Amino acid sequence: MLLRYAIRRLIGAIPTLLLASMLVFLISHLAPGDPASQILGSYASPAELEQAREDMGLNAPLPVQYERWLLRAATGDLGRSINWNLPVSEMIVERLPRTAGLAVLALTISILLGVPLGIIAGVRQNRLSDRLAMLVSLLGLSVPDFVVGLLLVIVFTVQLGLLPSLGYVSFSSSPYQWALHMIMPAFALGYLMTAVTARMTRASIIENLGQEFVLSARAKGLSERRVVGVHVLKAAMIPVVTVIGINLGAVFRGAVVIEAIFAIPGIGGLMMSAISARDYPVIQGCLLVSVTIYIFVNLAVDLVYAVLDPRIRYR
Amino acid sequence: MTGAAPAHTSREADLSRDAGATMPPATPAGGPLLRVDGLSKQFALDDAVLPWAKGRRVQAVDNVSFEIAPGQTLGLVGESGCGKSTLGRLVLRLIEPDAGSVALDGMAVTGAGKRQLKALRRRMQIVFQNPFGSLNARMSVGEAIAEPLLAFGVGSRTERSEAARRLLALVGLDPGHAGRYPHEFSGGQRQRIAIARAIALEPDLVVCDEAVSALDVSVQAQILNLLKDLKARLGMAYLFISHDLAVVRHVSDRVAVMYLGSIVEIAEADRLFADPKHPYTVALLASVPAETPAARKHAAPLEGQVPSPIDLPPGCRFAGRCPRAMPRCHEERPALRAIAPDHKVACHLYA
Numbered sequence: 001m002l003l004r005y006a007i008r009r010l011i012g013a014i015p016t017l018l019l020a021s022m023l024v025f026l027i028s029h030l031a032p033g034d035p036a037s038q039i040l041g042s043y044a045s046p047a048e049l050e051q052a053r054e055d056m057g058l059n060a061p062l063p064v065q066y067e068r069w070l071l072r073a074a075t076g077d078l079g080r081s082i083n084w085n086l087p088v089s090e091m092i093v094e095r096l097p098r099t100a101g102l103a104v105l106a107l108t109i110s111i112l113l114g115v116p117l118g119i120i121a122g123v124r125q126n127r128l129s130d131r132l133a134m135l136v137s138l139l140g141l142s143v144p145d146f147v148v149g150l151l152l153v154i155v156f157t158v159q160l161g162l163l164p165s166l167g168y169v170s171f172s173s174s175p176y177q178w179a180l181h182m183i184m185p186a187f188a189l190g191y192l193m194t195a196v197t198a199r200m201t202r203a204s205i206i207e208n209l210g211q212e213f214v215l216s217a218r219a220k221g222l223s224e225r226r227v228v229g230v231h232v233l234k235a236a237m238i239p240v241v242t243v244i245g246i247n248l249g250a251v252f253r254g255a256v257v258i259e260a261i262f263a264i265p266g267i268g269g270l271m272m273s274a275i276s277a278r279d280y281p282v283i284q285g286c287l288l289v290s291v292t293i294y295i296f297v298n299l300a301v302d303l304v305y306a307v308l309d310p311r312i313r314y315r
Numbered sequence: 316m317t318g319a320a321p322a323h324t325s326r327e328a329d330l331s332r333d334a335g336a337t338m339p340p341a342t343p344a345g346g347p348l349l350r351v352d353g354l355s356k357q358f359a360l361d362d363a364v365l366p367w368a369k370g371r372r373v374q375a376v377d378n379v380s381f382e383i384a385p386g387q388t389l390g391l392v393g394e395s396g397c398g399k400s401t402l403g404r405l406v407l408r409l410i411e412p413d414a415g416s417v418a419l420d421g422m423a424v425t426g427a428g429k430r431q432l433k434a435l436r437r438r439m440q441i442v443f444q445n446p447f448g449s450l451n452a453r454m455s456v457g458e459a460i461a462e463p464l465l466a467f468g469v470g471s472r473t474e475r476s477e478a479a480r481r482l483l484a485l486v487g488l489d490p491g492h493a494g495r496y497p498h499e500f501s502g503g504q505r506q507r508i509a510i511a512r513a514i515a516l517e518p519d520l521v522v523c524d525e526a527v528s529a530l531d532v533s534v535q536a537q538i539l540n541l542l543k544d545l546k547a548r549l550g551m552a553y554l555f556i557s558h559d560l561a562v563v564r565h566v567s568d569r570v571a572v573m574y575l576g577s578i579v580e581i582a583e584a585d586r587l588f589a590d591p592k593h594p595y596t597v598a599l600l601a602s603v604p605a606e607t608p609a610a611r612k613h614a615a616p617l618e619g620q621v622p623s624p625i626d627l628p629p630g631c632r633f634a635g636r637c638p639r640a641m642p643r644c645h646e647e648r649p650a651l652r653a654i655a656p657d658h659k660v661a662c663h664l665y666a
Contacts, residue, residue, distance in 0.1 A: 212448035215409055220463040220512070221436030234453050310496040311452055 002306055009299050016295055021073070024287040025066050028280045034058075038278045039082055056082075073288065079281035083274070088285040091270060096289065098168060099259070099266035101178070103251040105186035110193035111244060117194070118201020118240070123228055125206055133198060140195025145254050149188035149261045156184060166263040185262040189254045193247040200243045204236035211235070237308050245301035252290045346421055347382035348552050349520055354379045354405055354415035356398075360625060373624045375401040377576035378415070380651070383569075385519065388546065388553040390567030390584065392560060392599070394621070398576040399556045400444075403522045406554060407441055408432065419520065437467055440513035444525035446505035450497040456483070456508045457493030463515045482511040486541060503534035507541065514545060522554045527562060539565055560603050564588055569657070572596045575624055575632045578651060582658040592660045594637045631663070639664060 036052040037044065044052075053059050057068065072079065078088035114137075121133040140148075157165040163184055169177035208214065209232055217231045218224075255268035267286055274282035306312050355378050360371040376398045383389045393399050404410045406417050408424050417424040424435055440463075443449035450459055460479040464470060470478060480490035486507040497505055506526065513521050523542065527535040543566060545551065557563050563570055564584060571581040572593065580593040591597045598617045619636040622628055628635060634644035643663050651661040 212443055212445060213451040215404075216441070216443060216449045216509075216512070217451070217462075219407055219409055219436065219441045220466055221433050221516075222462065222466045223433075226466070231451050231454075235451070309453055310455075311498045 020291045078285035083277040083279040106190035109190035114194040114197025117198040122202040122205025137195035137198040140191045152184045208235045348385040349383040350418045390563035390570040391556045393573030403524045439520040440518040441522040442526040486511045
C-alpha cells in the first residue's frame with residue numbers, strides 16, 4: 001500500500017522536477033551578463049566573442065539550449081564549468097557530501113533540541129520552563145545564523161580555544177576531526193531550525209492536550225507520562241514533521257553563508273563563487289541538485305504522515 | 316445482545332453471575348457507591364491582562380450534593396450550560412474542584428494522592444458525548460479498548476487483545492475489527508467502542524456524559540439498551556448526564572434536575588416524572604413534545620433568559636423566570652430539602 005503510493009509519488013515527482021529544471025535553466029539564462037565576455041575579458045573583439053558564443057552553444061534558441069542541457073543532465077553530465085574548466089558533476093560530487101554532512105548534523109541538532117524543548121514548553125505552558133524555552137527559541141528566530149556562527153567562534157575558539165575556527169576534515173580521514181570542525185557550523189545553522197521546531201512542537205502539543213481523547217486517556221488511569229508520550233506526542237508530530245521537511249530548504253540557503261564563514265568547501269561556497277563568475281553550468285547544476293534533494297525529502301515527509309496518522313490513506 | 320464471552324477468569328465469573336439476574340451489589344451492602352458533597356467549581360472567564368484587574372469568573376457548579384447507590388442509575392438533566400458536564404468531570408476528578416468532596420465506596424476521590432487516584436480510576440470510567448473526539452484517531456480500536464488494562468497491568472499482551480475482542484463482541488461489534496481505526500466506524504459504532512473501553516476494567520461507576528446525544532434516534536435506542544443490558548450483566552452504576560428527558564426517563568432509577576450549577580430537584584424517576592414539584596422541573600417536563608395532540612400539556616412556556624452565570628442574581632436563581640415566584644424568592648436562596656422520602660426540592664413553595 002505504502003510502497004505503491006511511494007512509487008506513484010516518485011513518478012508524480014517527474015513533472016515537478018521538469019518544471020523546476022526549466023526554472024533553474026531560465027533564471028540563469030535570463031539574468032544579464034554573458035559568460036563569453038566573462039571568460040574572454042573586456043578586451044576581446046566582437047568577432048572573438050561571437051566565436052566563443054558559437055562554441056559554447058549560447059547562440060542556439062533557448063528551448064534548444066534547454067533540451068540539450070536537460071538530456072545531458074539526465075545522463076549525469078551537467079556540462080563543464082566555464083570558470084574552472086572542470087566537469088560540473090565532478091565538482092558537485094566532491095562537495096555534496098560536505099554540505100550534506102553539515103545539513104544532516106544541523107537537522108539532527110534541531111530535532112534533538114527542538115522537539116524536547118517544545119514538549120516541555122507545551123506541557124508546562126506559561127510556566128517558567130515554557131518561558132525560558134520560548135525565549136531561547138525567539139533568540140534563534142531573530143538572530144541571523146552568521147551572527148550565531150561568529151559568536152560561537154568568539155567563545156569556543158578565541159576565548160576557550162576548544163574548537164578549530166575554520167576548515168574541513170573529511171569524515172573518512174578522521175571522524176573525530178570532522179565532528180570537531182563541523183559542530184560549530186552545524187549548531188549555527190541548526191539554531192534557527194531548532195527554534196522553529198520547538199515553537200511548532202509546543203503549539204501542536206498544546207492544541208492536542210485540549211482534545212477530548214486526552215481526557216479519555218487520563219480517565220483510563222494512564223500515567224501522565226503515557227498520556228503525553230503516546231497519545232499527545234504522536235498526534236502532535238505531523239506539523240512538526242512538516243516543518244522539519246521545510247527546514248531542509250533552509251539548510252541549503254543557510255549553508256551558503258555558513259560555509260563561507262567556516263571555510264567549508266561545500267555546495268554553498270561553490271554556488272556563491274559560481275554566481276559571481278556567472279558560471280551558468282555550475283549554478284544550474286547546484287540548483288538542480290538541491291531542488292531534487294528538496295523534492296525527495298518532502299516526498300519522504302509525506303510518507304511519514306501515513307505512518308503517524310492512519311486516517312491518511314494513500315491510493 | 317451478544318452471548319456470554321469465552322473463557323476469561325474474572326469477567327466470565329461476572330457474566331455468569333449476572334445472567335438474567337437483577338443487579339448484584341458491587342460493593343459491601345449499606346453505604347452509597349458514590350457520595351458527592353458540596354461540590355463547587357468556578358472557571359476563570361478571562362485572564363486578567365493587567366495584574367490589578369480581576370478576571371471574571373463563572374460559577375459552573377455550585378454546592379452540589381448527591382449520592383448514587385451501587386448498581387443504580389442517576390439521571391442528571393438540565394439545559395445546556397447548566398454545569399452537568401463539569402459535574403461529571405469533577406466526580407472523576409478530571410478537573411479539580413474548588414470546594415466539596417467526592418467519595419467512591421467510602422474512599423475519598425478528592426484529595427487522593429497519585430497512587431490512590433489511579434486505583435480509584437480503575438473503578439470509575441466515563442463515556443464522552445463526542446465519539447469522534449474521545450477516541451484517539453491514531454490508535455486502533457483494539458489498542459484503545461485494551462489500553463486501560465495495560466495501564467493497570469492486567470493480563471499479558473495476548474490476553475489483553477483477546478479481552479478487547481471480547482469487549483467488542485459484548486457491545487455488538489465484530490471482534491475481527493479490532494485492528495481498525497476509529498475513522499473506519501460510524502458514530503454509533505464509535506460510541507459502542509467508547510463504551511467497550513469504559514467497561515474494560517469492569518468499573519463500579521460509569522459516567523455517561525451525553526453519551527447518546529450525538530447519535531440519531533435509532534442508534535440512541537440501541538446504545539441505551541446496550542447500557543441497560545450491561546448494567547444488568549455487570550452491575551454497574553451510572554451517572555447519566557443528558558439534556559434529553561425521554562432518554563433520562565428510559566434509563567434512570569433516580570433523576571436530578573440541574574439549573575445554573577445547582578440541583579433544584581432530585582427524586583426517584585417515576586415520581587419525578589409523575590409529580591414534579593419544582594417550577595423549573597414542571598416547565599422542563601411540559602416542554603417535552605407530546606406523542607399525540609390530545610396529550611399536549613398546556614403549561615405556559617418559560618419566559619425570559621437564563622441569567623448569566625457570571626453575574627448571578629441573589630436569591631433563587633430561577634426566580635426571574637418562575638411563574639410562581641414570591642418576593643422572598645428574590646432575596647433568599649432556597650436550600651435543597653426533603654419533602655418526601657427520596658424526594659428533595661430547592662424551592663420556597665415547599666418550605
